[in-house]
Amino acid sequence: MRLFLGLTFAVLALFAASLVTGPAQTGAVESLSALMFGGDGPLPLVMREIRLPRAVLAVLIGGGLGLSGAALQGYLRNPLAEPGLIGVSSAAALGAVIAIHTGLVASGSLGLPFAALGGALIGVFLVLALAGAQGGSLTLILAGIAISALAGALTSLVLNLSPNPFAASEIVFWMMGSLADRSIVHVWLLLPFIAVGVGLIATLARGLDALTLGEDAAQTMGFDLKRLRLTLVIGVAAIVGGTTAVAGAIGFVGLVVPHILRPFVGAQPSRLLWASGLGGAVMLQLADITVRVVMPERDLKLGVVTALVGAPLFLHLIYKTRAGQA
Amino acid sequence: MSVLSLQNLSVTLRGRAIFNDISLEVDPGEFVGLIGPNGAGKTTLMRSSLGLIPSTGRSSLAQLSARDRAKAVAWMPQAREIAWPIPVENLVALGAQAAGRGADQTAIEAAMARMGLAQFKGRAASRLSGGEQARALIARALAQDTPLLMADEPIAGLDPAHQISTMEVFASLANEGRSAVVSLHDLGLAARHCTRLVLLADGGIMADGTPDQVLTPDNMARAFGVSVWHQQTDSGPVFQPLEVL
Numbered sequence: 001m002r003l004f005l006g007l008t009f010a011v012l013a014l015f016a017a018s019l020v021t022g023p024a025q026t027g028a029v030e031s032l033s034a035l036m037f038g039g040d041g042p043l044p045l046v047m048r049e050i051r052l053p054r055a056v057l058a059v060l061i062g063g064g065l066g067l068s069g070a071a072l073q074g075y076l077r078n079p080l081a082e083p084g085l086i087g088v089s090s091a092a093a094l095g096a097v098i099a100i101h102t103g104l105v106a107s108g109s110l111g112l113p114f115a116a117l118g119g120a121l122i123g124v125f126l127v128l129a130l131a132g133a134q135g136g137s138l139t140l141i142l143a144g145i146a147i148s149a150l151a152g153a154l155t156s157l158v159l160n161l162s163p164n165p166f167a168a169s170e171i172v173f174w175m176m177g178s179l180a181d182r183s184i185v186h187v188w189l190l191l192p193f194i195a196v197g198v199g200l201i202a203t204l205a206r207g208l209d210a211l212t213l214g215e216d217a218a219q220t221m222g223f224d225l226k227r228l229r230l231t232l233v234i235g236v237a238a239i240v241g242g243t244t245a246v247a248g249a250i251g252f253v254g255l256v257v258p259h260i261l262r263p264f265v266g267a268q269p270s271r272l273l274w275a276s277g278l279g280g281a282v283m284l285q286l287a288d289i290t291v292r293v294v295m296p297e298r299d300l301k302l303g304v305v306t307a308l309v310g311a312p313l314f315l316h317l318i319y320k321t322r323a324g325q326a
Numbered sequence: 327m328s329v330l331s332l333q334n335l336s337v338t339l340r341g342r343a344i345f346n347d348i349s350l351e352v353d354p355g356e357f358v359g360l361i362g363p364n365g366a367g368k369t370t371l372m373r374s375s376l377g378l379i380p381s382t383g384r385s386s387l388a389q390l391s392a393r394d395r396a397k398a399v400a401w402m403p404q405a406r407e408i409a410w411p412i413p414v415e416n417l418v419a420l421g422a423q424a425a426g427r428g429a430d431q432t433a434i435e436a437a438m439a440r441m442g443l444a445q446f447k448g449r450a451a452s453r454l455s456g457g458e459q460a461r462a463l464i465a466r467a468l469a470q471d472t473p474l475l476m477a478d479e480p481i482a483g484l485d486p487a488h489q490i491s492t493m494e495v496f497a498s499l500a501n502e503g504r505s506a507v508v509s510l511h512d513l514g515l516a517a518r519h520c521t522r523l524v525l526l527a528d529g530g531i532m533a534d535g536t537p538d539q540v541l542t543p544d545n546m547a548r549a550f551g552v553s554v555w556h557q558q559t560d561s562g563p564v565f566q567p568l569e570v571l
Contacts, residue, residue, distance in 0.1 A: 077407075077409035077410075206423065206426075209420060209423075210420055210424070211409070212407075212408065212409045212410050212412060212417070212420070213407055213408065213409075213417075213420065213463070213466065214403060214405060214407035214409075216373070216378055216401065216403040216405075217401065217402075217403055217407070217466075219378060219392065220376060220378070220395065220396060220399065220400065220401035220424075221396050221420065221421070221423075221424035221425070221470065222392050222393040222395070222396030222397075222424050222425040222426060223392060224392045262410070266412055266413055266416060267410035267411045267412045267450070268410075268412055268416060269410065
């Protein structure tokens with residue numbers, strides 16, 4: 001309980017910190033009062049149109065990725081699982097990359113997210129078709145790897161064929177993930193996907209607990225594993241497709257956060273879901289504040305920071321695991 | 327009213343017939359030992375009767391919904407999988423929460439006490455020794471509180487004292503009017519504790535009855551290819567396989 005209170009407090013505190021961080025040098029009290037009560041000048045506009053969407057997106061995306069990572073790790077009973085595993089993020093990225101390549105982006109600010117959502121949708125159908133209705137967790141992993149590989153190859157092909165270096169660099173930068181220059185429209189676009197994903201994954205809590213003892217035991221404890229897997233894939237795909245469409249590919253949050261928090265919830269998969277949701281929101285907000293405070297003029301990408309922070313953390317966890325086994 | 331009823335159950339896996347036309351009734355109060363050589367299909371018989379693998383014929387458990395089946399039978403698979411280091415108490419609670427029920431603390435405590443796990447309550451289950459893990463998983467199945475318990479080699483890897491006490495737990499379930507169907511390789515313990523033995527060999531049931539009726543030198547020679555020594559003593563039946571024929 002203390003863990004959940006602490007994480008909730010951290011999410012709220014970082015949310016406030018995120019709102020008062022940015023290139024427009026203004027005081028914290030001044031900024032927050034402009035956000036809430038409006039007023040004259042550009043500040044209320046900056047707060048409502050730029051900073052508020054950015055802070056909300058960081059919470060939604062980080063929370064969604066943390067939650068889906070915990071759900072996938074629980075289902076596969078593998079601490080190395082992460083939301084990208086089912087191939088949907090690669091498929092979404094491919095959709096976005098095609099949008100950039102074909103100039104669909106110019107047709108309006110939402111051309112890119114819709115193309116990415118289209119890619120995610122095709123990806124999830126392919127994964128479900130490949131994995132089959134009867135298969136267990138192994139076929140799901142294999143199908144996800146196949147889709148990821150195919151989408152990755154096609155993304156490389158698009159890069160290879162890009163008409164000029166500017167298009168290529170735009171694609172590469174987009175793929176690094178960012179929350180810069182997002183508007184409230186992006187929030188409205190993402191919100192239903194997060195709501196559906198969270199709603200679906202929430203129904204899996206007890207089934208994931210039972211899966212601790214393996215698929216046979218979970219089935220005979222009253223859980224329909226086919227339905228559980230379908231719910232999981234659609235829930236994770238909604239979250240990952242939505243977040244990739246809005247912010248690009250952001251790695252390591254769904255991998256590292258459940259891993260760090262697992263010991264604090266007695267390793268219970270159901271409790272880890274919510275802890276990881278809050279923890280993911282904390283991690284992504286920290287990263288998004290970092291990119292604005294460190295090197296604000298260079299437009300450091302969010303996905304770069306999460307990877308830079310996540311990889312060493314992960315190495316530390318490997319080291320601890322090895323020490324525990326020795 | 328039987329707790330398990332199989333009629334003409336047959337299983338074919340990858341084109342190979344594992345067994346054919348098995349019919350079996352298990353009544354309340356029976357402790358059935360399922361014995362037979364490696365590959366005879368003991369695990370397959372239990373999993374198909376639970377509906378976990380496809381079969382032809384009829385099984386009373388396989389046709390239930392997942393939730394109703396969880397109220398009728400608790401299953402302990404041979405693979406003792408414990409994926410995460412959850413506390414023993416929470417592991418046992420999974421059984422009490424099966425079929426969508428709320429966790430019943432008295433059922434959890436009773437199951438742990440029965441398997442001698444009280445001192446392991448808060449320990450991470452995946453970090454216990456193999457035998458302790460097996461006992462925690464049996465306690466989980468007991469906490470599911472079903473009329474029938476099915477377990478695949480539950481006493482393999484336990485020390486002699488825990489093998490005997492675990493067999494006594496299954497026998498006491500039978501005394502309470504519940505039933506257990508348990509696959510076993512230790513014929514000596516099977517002879518002493520089971521109320522009934524089912525000998526599976528050559529794709530069917532070779533013998534079915536009391537331990538005395540099933541563990542005959544002739545059956546043992548045909549099923550396992552071993553000679554045996556079987557004697558009634560003051561402290562119960564003693565059964566020992568001797569040598570390969």
